[in-house]
Structure formats: C-alpha cells, structure tokens
Amino acid sequence: MLVIMNVRVIQHGEYAHQAAMICANHISWLDIPVIGSQIPTYFLSKAELRQIPIVGWMAHQAGTLFIKRGAGEIGEVRSLIEDYLSRDHCLTFFPEATTGNGYGLRQFHPRLFAAAIDSQTPVLPVALSYHCASQPELTIAFGDESLGANLWRVLGRWRTDVHLTLLPLQSEPQQTRRQLADKSMHLIADALNLPAQRRGLDLRAPMPEGPAAAPPPENP
Numbered sequence: 309m310l311v312i313m314n315v316r317v318i319q320h321g322e323y324a325h326q327a328a329m330i331c332a333n334h335i336s337w338l339d340i341p342v343i344g345s346q347i348p349t350y351f352l353s354k355a356e357l358r359q360i361p362i363v364g365w366m367a368h369q370a371g372t373l374f375i376k377r378g379a380g381e382i383g384e385v386r387s388l389i390e391d392y393l394s395r396d397h398c399l400t401f402f403p404e405a406t407t408g409n410g411y412g413l414r415q416f417h418p419r420l421f422a423a424a425i426d427s428q429t430p431v432l433p434v435a436l437s438y439h440c441a442s443q444p445e446l447t448i449a450f451g452d453e454s455l456g457a458n459l460w461r462v463l464g465r466w467r468t469d470v471h472l473t474l475l476p477l478q479s480e481p482q483q484t485r486r487q488l489a490d491k492s493m494h495l496i497a498d499a500l501n502l503p504a505q506r507r508g509l510d511l512r513a514p515m516p517e518g519p520a521a522a523p524p525p526e527n528p
Contacts, residue, residue, distance in 0.1 A: 309341045314467045319346050321474030324432075327396040328477065329389075329424040331492050332434040333500070334402035335410045339436055340372070342470050349398035352389070352420065373399075389423040398432075403489060410437060411516045412506040413497050418489040425488065430479035433492040435499035437471045473499045 310317065315338060323346070330349060332339065340351055351372040373392070375385045392399055403416035424431045475495045478488060490508075497507040506516050 310338075310345055313338065315342065315470060316467060317342055317345055317470050317472055319472050319474070323347050323474060324477065326430075327393050328398050328430050328432040329393070329420070330398055330400040330432045330434055331403050331416070331421075331496075332400065333410075333413055333436055333496050334404050334407045335436055335438060336407065338438075338468075338470070339402070340400075342436065342472060343400055343434065346472055347398060347400075349400045350392060352399055352401040386423050386426065389420070390427045393423070393427045393429045400434075403492070406511065409515045409517075410500075411502075411519060412509050413493055413500075413502060414509045414511055414513075416489040416493040418485040421485040421488045421492070425481060425483070425485060428479075428481060430477040431488060431492055432477055433475040433495045435471075435473040435475065435496045437473075437500055439469045439471065440467065475499060 330343070330347065332343060343349065344351075352375055353372050373388065375388070389399060401420050403418075403420065404414040405417050406414065408414060421431065423429075478492060478495075480488075483491070493507060509515065
C-alpha cells in the first residue's frame with residue numbers, strides 16, 4: 309500500500325523489540341500501514357471502523373482488534389488487551405480517538421492506558437508527521453473530504469515523506485492512567501514542536517489551521 313501511494317517512512321529512534329502499548333497521534337488512514345511497516349504490532353480501534361469501506365478492510369488486514377465502546381465493555385476489552393500483551397505482542401492505539409490535521413493534538417483519553425499500568429507493560433509514544441517537498445502544506449489529513457477524494461489527492465503527490473519518531477518508553481507504575489496519558493501526549497507534542505496552546509485540545513474544539521508561527525529569536 310505505501311509503495312502504491314508513494315509514501316516513504318523515515319524512522320527516528322529504535323524499537324526495543326519487546327511488548328509495549330504504542331500510542332500515537334492520529335492524522336490519516338495511512339497511520340496504520342505506516343506504523344505497521346516499521347513495528348510488528350496489532351492495532352486497537354473502535355468497532356465502527358470495521359464497517360468503513362476500504363479503510364475497514366485495510367485495518368483488518370493490518371491486524372486490528374476492533375473493540376466496542378461503552379462502560380459495559382471495559383472488562384472484556386481489558387482482558388483482551390492483557391491477553392495479547394502477555395504473549396509479548398505490541399498493541400497500538402490512537403488516544404485522541406479521532407483524526408486531526410497534524411497542527412495540534414487533542415486531549416489523550418486515558419482509558420486504554422490503564423491496561424498498560426495493570427499489566428506492567430511500558431508505553432511507547434510515537435510521533436507522526438507528514439511532509440511533501442513539492443507541496444509544503446500538509447494535505448494528508450481528511451478534513452471534510454470523502455475517502456475517495458483523499459486517496460486521489462494523496463496519489464497525486466510526487467512523494468509523501470512520513471517521519472515516525474519513537475520516543476522513550478514510559479514504565480512508571482506509580483503513575484495514574486491520566487498522568488501517563490498526559491505525559492505521553494506532551495512527549496509527542498514536544499517531538500512535533502507544538503506550542504502549549506496547540507496541545508490537549510477538546511474533542512469539539514476546532515483544530516488550528518496551518519503550522520505554528522516560529523518563536524521570536526532570543527536576544528543575544
């Protein structure tokens with residue numbers, strides 16, 4: 309798929325080849341094949357994704373575990389996650405619970421971080437950013453497009469480079485799930501050079517448009 313879409317993945321950092329819960333910012337339907345091309349992992353996604361044409365099929369082929377949302381499903385989901393982690397698998401999830409445009413980060417939902425704490429499994433934050441030399445503006449995110457329009461536009465780019473940055477493993481058992489979620493979010497935001505006002509955005513808040521302005525130069 310990445311070859312067809314002319315997507316090149318540039319990895320920063322090394323994968324430790326151990327069981328981990330991988331959390332990443334979410335920009336595009338390409339995120340799953342991009343991460344899967346570099347790290348052997350299963351993915352966690354909401355069950356509704358399975359019904360989306362093409363994307364649902366791709367997610368299934370990538371080894372996605374489709375989970376139902378709701379308070380009544382928490383125990384079953386946690387047992388499923390702990391079963392995979394006990395077999396030294398990696399599980400990847402997107403704690404923003406929706407796609408963004410790459411110019412900001414929504415607040416990370418803490419629920420799935422609890423499974424990492426309960427199973428004493430480290431969390432690996434991963435930062436994703438998309439670039440194209442011939443089209444400097446970010447045009448990977450869906451926005452208001454249909455999937456077909458997005459596919460066609462990405463195919464029309466000369467080449468898309470994806471920077472995949474593996475950040476330090478987080479394995480501090482004394483943290484709460486909220487603390488672990490927030491720390492992971494800020495590590496990813498730091499890797500993306502996002503200022504404070506562009507991280508931890510509410511789910512319903514509009515995403516910033518365009519890259520953040522460069523900070524003013526320091527006085528000598």
